[in-house]
Amino acid sequence: MLNLLTDFIAAIVFVVSYFFFFDQNIYWAAILFLFVLAVQFMILNWIFRVKISNLMWIAFVLGMTTALIAFALQFPDAIKWRPTAILWTISSVCLLGLGLGRFNVFKWIAGEWMEIVEFMWKAMCVVIAIGYLFAGTVNLVVAYAFSEQVWVLFVAFAWLLSGLIVNGVVRIVIPLMREKIEREAFEFLDEQPSTD
8 A cells, every 4th residue: 555655646747847847858857756665665764664565676676777768768658667677577476486386475575565374375466467567567558548638647646547457357357266266275274283
Protein backbone atom coordinates (compact mmCIF):
# COMPACT_ATOMS: atom_id res chain seq x y z
CA MET A 1 0.00 0.00 0.00
CA LEU A 2 2.86 2.35 0.86
CA ASN A 3 4.40 1.68 -2.57
CA LEU A 4 1.13 2.67 -4.28
CA LEU A 5 0.82 5.85 -2.21
CA THR A 6 4.37 7.06 -2.86
CA ASP A 7 4.05 6.28 -6.58
CA PHE A 8 0.66 8.02 -6.74
CA ILE A 9 1.95 11.21 -5.07
CA ALA A 10 4.99 11.28 -7.37
CA ALA A 11 2.79 10.59 -10.43
CA ILE A 12 0.51 13.52 -9.56
CA VAL A 13 3.59 15.75 -9.22
CA PHE A 14 4.80 14.43 -12.60
CA VAL A 15 1.50 15.26 -14.33
CA VAL A 16 1.06 18.69 -12.71
CA SER A 17 4.66 19.73 -13.39
CA TYR A 18 4.50 18.45 -16.99
CA PHE A 19 1.38 20.46 -17.83
CA PHE A 20 1.73 23.53 -15.60
CA PHE A 21 5.39 24.15 -14.69
CA PHE A 22 7.67 22.72 -17.37
CA ASP A 23 5.67 23.54 -20.51
CA GLN A 24 5.24 19.83 -21.37
CA ASN A 25 8.93 19.02 -21.04
CA ILE A 26 8.94 15.32 -20.14
CA TYR A 27 12.61 15.34 -19.08
CA TRP A 28 12.19 17.90 -16.30
CA ALA A 29 8.89 16.38 -15.18
CA ALA A 30 10.61 12.97 -14.91
CA ILE A 31 13.47 14.45 -12.87
CA LEU A 32 10.97 16.09 -10.50
CA PHE A 33 9.09 12.78 -10.25
CA LEU A 34 12.28 10.99 -9.16
CA PHE A 35 13.21 13.81 -6.80
CA VAL A 36 9.78 13.59 -5.12
CA LEU A 37 10.19 9.79 -4.79
CA ALA A 38 13.64 10.26 -3.21
CA VAL A 39 12.31 12.87 -0.76
CA GLN A 40 9.42 10.56 0.17
CA PHE A 41 11.89 7.72 0.79
CA MET A 42 13.96 9.97 3.07
CA ILE A 43 10.90 11.19 5.00
CA LEU A 44 9.57 7.65 5.42
CA ASN A 45 12.93 6.26 6.48
CA TRP A 46 14.39 9.07 8.57
CA ILE A 47 11.31 10.59 10.18
CA PHE A 48 8.80 7.73 10.34
CA ARG A 49 11.43 4.93 10.55
CA VAL A 50 9.67 2.96 7.80
CA LYS A 51 11.89 0.45 6.02
CA ILE A 52 11.90 1.02 2.26
CA SER A 53 10.81 -2.24 0.63
CA ASN A 54 12.78 -4.01 -2.08
CA LEU A 55 9.84 -3.41 -4.41
CA MET A 56 10.11 0.34 -3.87
CA TRP A 57 13.90 0.27 -4.40
CA ILE A 58 13.46 -1.65 -7.66
CA ALA A 59 10.97 0.95 -8.86
CA PHE A 60 13.30 3.80 -7.89
CA VAL A 61 16.46 2.33 -9.46
CA LEU A 62 14.66 1.44 -12.70
CA GLY A 63 13.10 4.91 -12.77
CA MET A 64 16.49 6.54 -12.28
CA THR A 65 18.00 4.35 -15.01
CA THR A 66 15.31 5.19 -17.56
CA ALA A 67 15.57 8.91 -16.75
CA LEU A 68 19.37 8.85 -17.20
CA ILE A 69 19.01 7.01 -20.51
CA ALA A 70 16.39 9.53 -21.63
CA PHE A 71 18.63 12.49 -20.73
CA ALA A 72 21.88 11.03 -22.06
CA LEU A 73 20.40 9.95 -25.40
CA GLN A 74 17.72 12.66 -25.61
CA PHE A 75 15.24 9.81 -26.03
CA PRO A 76 11.95 10.60 -24.24
CA ASP A 77 10.56 7.14 -24.98
CA ALA A 78 12.88 5.76 -22.28
CA ILE A 79 10.75 7.60 -19.71
CA LYS A 80 7.63 6.01 -21.13
CA TRP A 81 9.24 2.60 -20.67
CA ARG A 82 9.73 3.18 -16.90
CA PRO A 83 6.40 1.67 -15.77
CA THR A 84 6.79 -1.25 -18.17
CA ALA A 85 10.38 -1.90 -17.06
CA ILE A 86 9.28 -2.00 -13.41
CA LEU A 87 6.22 -4.17 -14.04
CA TRP A 88 8.04 -6.60 -16.34
CA THR A 89 11.01 -6.88 -13.93
CA ILE A 90 8.70 -7.79 -11.05
CA SER A 91 6.82 -10.19 -13.34
CA SER A 92 10.10 -11.84 -14.39
CA VAL A 93 11.30 -12.19 -10.80
CA CYS A 94 7.98 -13.82 -9.83
CA LEU A 95 8.17 -16.22 -12.78
CA LEU A 96 11.81 -17.01 -11.98
CA GLY A 97 10.97 -17.69 -8.34
CA LEU A 98 8.05 -19.85 -9.40
CA GLY A 99 10.16 -21.75 -11.93
CA LEU A 100 12.89 -22.37 -9.39
CA GLY A 101 10.40 -23.19 -6.62
CA ARG A 102 11.89 -20.45 -4.48
CA PHE A 103 9.37 -18.88 -2.13
CA ASN A 104 12.09 -16.66 -0.70
CA VAL A 105 12.41 -14.84 -4.06
CA PHE A 106 8.76 -13.80 -3.80
CA LYS A 107 9.21 -12.90 -0.12
CA TRP A 108 12.23 -10.78 -1.04
CA ILE A 109 10.35 -8.78 -3.65
CA ALA A 110 7.08 -8.49 -1.75
CA GLY A 111 8.62 -7.98 1.69
CA GLU A 112 6.05 -6.78 4.19
CA TRP A 113 3.96 -5.51 1.29
CA MET A 114 2.03 -8.74 1.31
CA GLU A 115 1.57 -11.17 4.16
CA ILE A 116 0.64 -14.59 2.79
CA VAL A 117 1.05 -18.14 3.96
CA GLU A 118 3.35 -20.38 2.00
CA PHE A 119 0.70 -22.41 0.23
CA MET A 120 -0.57 -19.25 -1.49
CA TRP A 121 2.75 -18.04 -2.88
CA LYS A 122 2.52 -19.96 -6.15
CA ALA A 123 -0.90 -18.52 -6.90
CA MET A 124 0.30 -15.02 -6.00
CA CYS A 125 3.40 -15.41 -8.20
CA VAL A 126 1.21 -16.41 -11.13
CA VAL A 127 -1.24 -13.55 -10.49
CA ILE A 128 1.45 -10.90 -10.14
CA ALA A 129 3.51 -12.21 -13.06
CA ILE A 130 0.55 -12.26 -15.46
CA GLY A 131 -1.05 -9.08 -14.11
CA TYR A 132 2.16 -7.03 -14.23
CA LEU A 133 3.12 -8.41 -17.63
CA PHE A 134 -0.26 -7.31 -18.98
CA ALA A 135 -0.16 -3.92 -17.19
CA GLY A 136 3.32 -3.23 -18.62
CA THR A 137 2.02 -4.04 -22.07
CA VAL A 138 -0.96 -1.69 -21.61
CA ASN A 139 1.51 1.08 -20.70
CA LEU A 140 3.35 0.59 -24.00
CA VAL A 141 0.12 0.52 -25.99
CA VAL A 142 -0.94 3.85 -24.47
CA ALA A 143 2.57 5.30 -24.88
CA TYR A 144 2.75 4.52 -28.60
CA ALA A 145 -0.89 4.62 -29.70
CA PHE A 146 -1.64 8.03 -28.17
CA SER A 147 0.07 11.40 -27.80
CA GLU A 148 2.62 12.12 -25.09
CA GLN A 149 0.04 14.29 -23.30
CA VAL A 150 -2.45 11.41 -23.14
CA TRP A 151 0.27 9.07 -21.83
CA VAL A 152 1.23 11.58 -19.10
CA LEU A 153 -2.42 11.71 -17.96
CA PHE A 154 -2.57 7.92 -18.12
CA VAL A 155 0.45 7.67 -15.80
CA ALA A 156 -1.42 9.54 -13.07
CA PHE A 157 -4.07 6.83 -12.96
CA ALA A 158 -2.00 3.83 -14.06
CA TRP A 159 -1.69 2.60 -10.44
CA LEU A 160 -5.47 2.25 -10.37
CA LEU A 161 -5.52 0.47 -13.74
CA SER A 162 -2.72 -1.88 -12.64
CA GLY A 163 -4.75 -2.77 -9.56
CA LEU A 164 -7.82 -3.47 -11.69
CA ILE A 165 -5.78 -5.64 -14.06
CA VAL A 166 -4.27 -7.67 -11.21
CA ASN A 167 -7.74 -8.00 -9.65
CA GLY A 168 -9.06 -9.30 -12.97
CA VAL A 169 -6.23 -11.81 -13.20
CA VAL A 170 -6.99 -12.95 -9.62
CA ARG A 171 -10.59 -13.64 -10.66
CA ILE A 172 -9.34 -15.83 -13.52
CA VAL A 173 -6.27 -17.56 -12.01
CA ILE A 174 -7.48 -18.36 -8.47
CA PRO A 175 -10.53 -20.37 -9.63
CA LEU A 176 -8.30 -22.28 -12.05
CA MET A 177 -5.88 -23.07 -9.21
CA ARG A 178 -8.57 -23.55 -6.52
CA GLU A 179 -8.18 -27.33 -6.23
CA LYS A 180 -4.41 -27.09 -5.86
CA ILE A 181 -4.69 -24.22 -3.36
CA GLU A 182 -7.25 -26.08 -1.26
CA ARG A 183 -5.18 -29.29 -1.28
CA GLU A 184 -2.03 -27.41 -0.22
CA ALA A 185 -4.01 -25.46 2.40
CA PHE A 186 -5.23 -28.70 3.98
CA GLU A 187 -1.68 -30.10 3.92
CA PHE A 188 -0.46 -26.86 5.52
CA LEU A 189 -3.11 -27.08 8.26
CA ASP A 190 -2.38 -30.76 8.88
CA GLU A 191 1.30 -29.94 9.43
CA GLN A 192 0.52 -27.30 12.08
CA PRO A 193 1.06 -28.37 15.70
CA SER A 194 -2.07 -29.03 17.72
CA THR A 195 -3.11 -26.29 20.15
CA ASP A 196 -4.92 -28.68 22.52
